[in-house]
Amino acid sequence: MTEYGLFNELDRTEGCFEAGMYTREEADARRLEYIAEGEDPEDIVVAELCPEHEGQAKNGCEGCDTEHPEPTLEDYSTAARHIENLMPGRWRRS
Numbered sequence: 001m002t003e004y005g006l007f008n009e010l011d012r013t014e015g016c017f018e019a020g021m022y023t024r025e026e027a028d029a030r031r032l033e034y035i036a037e038g039e040d041p042e043d044i045v046v047a048e049l050c051p052e053h054e055g056q057a058k059n060g061c062e063g064c065d066t067e068h069p070e071p072t073l074e075d076y077s078t079a080a081r082h083i084e085n086l087m088p089g090r091w092r093r094s
């Protein structure tokens with residue numbers, strides 16, 4: 001089942017501030033309630049939630065992004081060791 005959440009467009013790092021809506025209509029209606037309470041319509045966006053990571057939009061989910069992380073220093077040294085094994089001595093600094 002697709003879950004929808006409300007996000008603060010200006011600061012997506014805050015993540016989802018309201019979830020638990022399971023139709024687009026329900027989420028849109030909730031958004032309109034916030035707007036009626038004085039929230040800026042441009043600040044609030046409805047987004048599909050990632051099915052695997054709570055409080056994350058499906059598009060641009062930080063949890064899913066970490067499955068393809070930026071290489072770390074450790075990754076580089078692992079790669080360097082791998083190259084070292086393939087071509088001994090070639091990459092060694094004297």
Ligand SMILES: [Zn+2]
Nearest residue numbers: 050053061064
């Ligand atoms: Zn995710």
